[in-house]
Amino acid sequence: MGRKYAIVGVGHVGATIAFALVTKGDADQLVLIDKNEKKARAEQLDLQDATARLETRPKIKIQDYAELADTDILFITAGNIHALDNASGNRWAEFEYTREIVKDIAPKIKKSGFHGILIDTMNPCDAISQYLQKEIGLPGSQVLGTGTFLDTARMQRVVAEQFNVDPKNVAGFVYGEHGESQFVAWSTVKVNGLDVLPLAQAHNLDLTELESQARSGGWAIHSGKGYTSYAIATCAVKLSRAVLDDAHLMCPCSSYNKKYDSYVGQPGIIGKNGVEELIDIPLSNTEETKLANSAATIREKFATM
Incomplete structure (x- = not known):
């Protein structure tokens, strides 16, 4: 069939x-x-x-x-x-x-x-x-x-532009809400296999500004053509292929996190059963707090449904 x-x-x-x-x-x-x-x-x-x-x-x-x-x-x-x-x-x-x-x-x-x-x-x-x-x-x-799978792609593009590399050479994750409370977990980000934090310091880069650019990427597109389509569709199709190929692809997406009793953007393994497991990558204390706050924002809105 x-x-x-x-x-x-x-x-x-x-x-x-x-x-x-x-x-x-x-x-x-x-x-x-x-x-x-x-x-x-x-x-x-x-x-x-x-x-x-x-x-x-x-x-x-x-x-x-x-x-x-x-x-x-x-x-x-x-x-x-x-x-x-x-x-x-x-x-x-x-x-x-x-x-x-x-x-x-x-x-x-x-x-x-x-x-x-x-x-x-x-x-x-x-x-x-x-x-x-x-x-x-x-x-x-x-x-x-699709959650922060799209936001992570935007982060990869922004960082790649600064270092003149292929976006696929930028690893790492955006966590949290697909929205304003999302955040780049810079502790997870690497460029060509090297931690981004010392690289950014050496190149005098403002990571807060780069994060802002990634967060606002969708709005920049929306203001120009009235909608977004290509990147989000590509993310959705990529997830579907991972499912049907049983690829066990690790990527961020929105899925249920028992700790926060909420769907939230986080890395997971995608295979034939959907989200096969969540990957608990160690985050900094500040990042953990941001994730908890972002999940609380989602939970609050979900309660109104």
């Missing part, structure tokens, strides 16, 4: 994920669901036209939650991007819209009998991921958010 994916919400992010899955040959079957049926149909037709010039031809269906029963990977990418137009850097501005969206779609997903791996990109990512897990009733390992 092959690999079956589904996407709920085919706006900028959902459509970009769909395009990547089809053009890279990842999907044998793809289901598109959107509140706007004309939009879902248009994306279906556009992708089907593209397959005439591709090596693979996945089956693409639309608007049928029953198809989720045997879906391997479900992306939740719905939202209202215009909620961020006057958000002033606050991803929680989407919350009043997205919480109503997930209250509508979660029962439909549960009713479908979906039992695969769910990957959420909706904002506020951590609270929405936790709500979906609770309402659908899947094991916590099977529901994850």
Whole structure:
């Protein structure tokens, strides 16, 4: 039967994920669901036209939650991007819209009998991921958010630019909320295998400024084109491949942390069961405090759902 994916919400992010899955040959079957049926149909037709010039031809269906029963990977990418137009850097501005969206779609997903791996990109990512897990009733390992996987990529880009290296040569993690309380755990960051802290001192770099640039990266993109799509879609697809390949990839994502009783961005191992385990990398005392405070912010907002 092959690999079956589904996407709920085919706006900028959902459509970009769909395009990547089809053009890279990842999907044998793809289901598109959107509140706007004309939009879902248009994306279906556009992708089907593209397959005439591709090596693979996945089956693409639309608007049928029953198809989720045997879906391997479900992306939740719905939202209202215009909620961020006057958000002033606050991803929680989407919350009043997205919480109503997930209250509508979660029962439909549960009713479908979906039992695969769910990957959420909706904002506020951590609270929405936790709500979906609770309402659908899947094991916590099977529901994850892209979370700080994207923020870590932004940190890698910012640091790489300073040292003129490939971003993949920058290792380390952004922890916490996919939002304003996130932080770069500089104690985990290495450039070409070397600790960044002495490197930054030697190059007279302001790590606080670099962290600010990474945190505000999404807003810089949003202010220019009105949304973000490529990087977040790439992160989501990367996670899905790690699941279906049983790659045991270590990367940060939003998953449940028992210590904080909250979903929060942290490193984990991604494999066929979703989040196979969390990796407890030693942090500095200051970083531990930041993580606890960030988790508390998420927990407080989740309680209002």
